[in-house]
Each structure stands twice: as C-alpha cells, then as structure tokens.
Amino acid sequence: MPWLPFLALRSDSETGSPDGAKIANDYPQVDARSRSPPGIWHDRVVAPRFLTLADVAETLNISAAQTYALVRSGDLPAIKIGGRGQWRVEASALEEFIARKYEQTREFVESHPFGADDS
Numbered sequence: 001m002p003w004l005p006f007l008a009l010r011s012d013s014e015t016g017s018p019d020g021a022k023i024a025n026d027y028p029q030v031d032a033r034s035r036s037p038p039g040i041w042h043d044r045v046v047a048p049r050f051l052t053l054a055d056v057a058e059t060l061n062i063s064a065a066q067t068y069a070l071v072r073s074g075d076l077p078a079i080k081i082g083g084r085g086q087w088r089v090e091a092s093a094l095e096e097f098i099a100r101k102y103e104q105t106r107e108f109v110e111s112h113p114f115g116a117d118d119s
Helices: 052-061 064-073 090-109
Strands: 050-052 080-082 086-090
Touching: 050 052, 050 090, 052 064, 052 086, 052 090, 064 086, 086 090
Parallel strands: none
Antiparallel strands: 050 086, 080 086
C-alpha cells in the first residue's frame, strides 16, 4: 500500500486535546512528525536543470545587469522562454562558463607573473 500523509493520524494520547485527535470540525489531524518512507522523491534534492538570471547572478556573486550582459554578449549561453521572454541558463552551461573563466584566468596569470615590471 502506498504511503499517504492522511493515513499517518495522531493517536488520542499524542494530541494533548481533551477530545482526542479531533478539532472543532471533527477532521482528524495529520501527524506533522510523520515521514515518507525512504526511496520516494520527498527525501531527495534534485538540482534544477535551468537557472534564472537572478540565480546565475547569485552563484557568480555579480549583479543581474552583469549577468544579462554576459547572456546578451553570447559569452554565457542562454535561452528565452515563455510569453514574456524570460531568460534561462542551463546549469551545465553555467558550469562550462565557469570552467572557461578558470582557464582564461590561469592563462592570464601565467603570462602576467605577479610582481613583474610592467614598464
């Protein structure tokens, strides 16, 4: 039998109310401490496939305007969806963007050693 939250009712002794597990409307109360059985989606955290520009901005610790500029310049691949044309960035595209930036930074640091005379 599948687990259903309304089947996890409190017993009279757990409610602490004088009339048992009932309230004024006579509906039984669900035990808030009851948990779903393991292996059901309720206990799993699934990362979203697409991120909003606000999510990307928060991840990169930049402003929403900077994120929009990255998308509009083509540096960060994104799609426009919905009737209002909202931008979404695929999580894997964001990870690839970050990896590219790490590589570009590494190349910059190698070609511009710290403390070198720039004159």
